[in-house]
Amino acid sequence: MQVSALQQSLGHYQRWKRRVVQALLELERWLSDHRRSTPRARERIEGTLDLLHRDRVTVAVVGEASRGKSELIDALFFPDLGGRLLPADDGDGAQCPTELLWDDQRDEAYLHLLPVESRAQGLSLADLRGDPGRWIHYPLNVQAPEQLAGTLGAIRQTKVVSRTEASRLGFADEGLPPERQTAAGGIEIPKWRYAVVSLPHPLLRQGLVVLVGPGARALAQEPELTDALIPGAQAVLLVLPADEAVARGDLELWKQHLSGLQGECRGSLLVALGKVDLLWERLRDVTAIHSAVDSLRTTVVEVLGLDPEGVLPVSAQKGQIARARKDDALLGRSGLPQIDRHLGQRLLASKHALLVDTIDARVGRELARNRAQVGARVARFKAEIEDLETLLEKSKQATAQLLERTRREQELYLGAVEQFQRSREHLLAETRLCRQSLEAENIEAMIGGTWRRLRRCWTSVGLARSMRSLFEQMRGTMQTVSAESERLRGLVRQIYQTYRDEYGFDVATPKVFIPMKYSVETELLLQEVDTYRRSSAMVLARPGRVIRRFEQEMVSRARVLFEQLRIACDGWIREALEPLAHEITLHKAAMEKRLESLRRIERSKDDLQARIDQMRRQHVIHAQELTTLRNIHSALHHDPLGEQEARHTPRRASG
Secondary structure, eight states: OOOOHHHHHHHHHHHHHHHHHHHHHHHHHHHHHTTOOOHHHHHHHHHHHHHHHHOOEEEEEEOOTTSOHHHHHHHHHOGGGSSOOSOOOOTTOOOOOEEEEOOTTTTSOEEEEEEGGGGGGTOOHHHHHTOGGGSEEEEOOTTOHHHHHHHHGGGGOEEEEOHHHHHHTTOOGGGSOGGGBOTTSOEEEESEEEEEEEOOOHHHHTTEEEEEEOOHHHHHHOHHIIIIITTTSSEEEEEEETTTSSOHHHHHHIIIIITTOOHHHHHTEEEEEEOTHHHHHHOOSHHHHHHHHHHHHHHHHHHHTOOGGGEEEOOHHHHHHHHHHTOHHHHHHHTHHHHHHHHHHHHHHHHHHHHHHHHIIIIIHHHHHHHHHHHHHHHHHHHHHHHHHHHTTSOHHHHHHHHHHHHHHHHHHHHHHHHHHHHHHHHHHHTHHHHHHHOHHHHHHHHHHHHHHHHHOOSHHHHHHHHHHHHHHHHHHHHHHHHHHHHHHHHHHHHHHHHHHHHOOOOOOOOOOOTHHHHHHHHHHHHHHHHHHTSHHHHHSOHHHHHHHHIIIIIHHHHHHHHHHHHHHHHHHHHTTHHHHHHHHHHHHHHHHHHHHHHHHHHOGGGHHHHHHHHHHHHHHHHHHHHHHHHHHHHHTOOHHHHHHHHTSOOOOOO
8 A cells, every 4th residue: 555645754753753862862972971961961861762752743633523533534544444443423422532542562452441430530631541440441453343343332332320410520411412311311421531542553653643532512521632632732633514614513613622722733733624525426517516615615714714725625435435446536536645745744844843842942952052162172272273383483482472361361261250250140139030920939829819719709700800810910920020031131141242242252142031932821821711701601600610620720720830930930040151151161271271281382392293283183083072963963953854855856867
């Protein structure tokens, strides 16, 4: 079978990751061999290697029932299985969120099901993943397609419970369709909260994870999906009906759960207009079909505000038939290759950029610092060699003059050391307001005051006002931190510029700390609070339940956000002047070594040529070290997407 574009992209990505692992191991060896390794550097490299080992690429496929999600997933990712993998999503039956992956730790095919009763225990999906005792385990036989499909059919099982039990598990009466409410007063709910399927499929072995998301109603009952799992995907594929474009349920799904996606995820959002073959049967004329499809795409683009290139018509059924018949024309018309190609390109670009940023944040500073230090050492050796070679033609008096000039330079560097101490103390004093604003005690005091007001409120209006007040205070704190960060960045730039102007230090200003992403996440949380304040769920629920949900879903995330901001800010403050301090130390040591060399030369010029030869050998060694570090940097930042595109670019024939 022909390798899909998605599989090719994953192959390029995996090869790049192997290069990154080798580069990180080489960096670790280099630091150890040159006695530059520190516990912190080793911890960051080991953490990055562990991250690469656990790294996976996630595609989230979401849509309302009866949109053909299961059929599209089978045709797009698993066309070689020869049958249906996931149970059909027809009707308004229970839609259990499902994760398809390969568990290389257990190295086995299985179905894990999390009972819906776990929702009453107040534990998140992330907490429950590490507790195998809470999951139901079914081994899977991938060699028997019918048995495999039968076992996976358990994903859509339901159960009938009382209204009291349904409410305890988070299922509200008003949110359920009439067909889910039985005549005896019971309510039909999903039997399972979450499903994980491990299969030894080539795509899944390459690190692909397919997250099958349910419709708007089910997503509302499991906020963690839209708070973390779906936004954490590198691509989101929204499946819409080709005969309606954007139906009411689809629009509700978009507005409540997908429209707020930001950053790379938003850039990798695709829309599949599924079952487009229904238009082929209804409209026999090719021109009319194209016109209808273009009209549907225009509607989706205008309603959802998306890139037109990301809205693609597809027929999973015709694509499967085309593959069976080896009909390339029908396969192209089905739209499957187009979605496959878009997913491959967008997944690779999004995941590569995300991982490069993560690597830079973990080890990039260590690598850049050592490159700068070795580069400065190479430049100093070159300059000293040139000075010593010049001395061969100069008199003893000229040597004495050079010695005196070097002594004056040494005094200048000693003055730089004293000024650095003053600059560091001044910077630390200027960070007091920023650090105080982010202290855990101050954040907890802010939350505690709101908590006391919430407990005294017994009306939805009072609760809403107190919720809004807390996040407005947090917004104010974030604005203070942003303003102080801008002022501190200016102060750090001024310190570095002073050393460039007065002492000639060629030290790049370190990576600045910009709390923009934390400000954006605070604003998104505030919008979420406003949405919750105006929702019917808050008005109808008891105050205690409103407060508990506010704490679990919004305040807890705000706590984590401010803690992450505090750690990031403290780290930046601690490391802002480290490159400058190290450069001062290196200059001082080099100056003392140079003085000693000149003193020896002044006593006897017989050793001058030997000294030059020794310096040249040292210069070559350090130049090789610099080349090694540059190669490591190139490997970490290599673009596998560019490599993939280069392989498909025709080469020019030689003359």
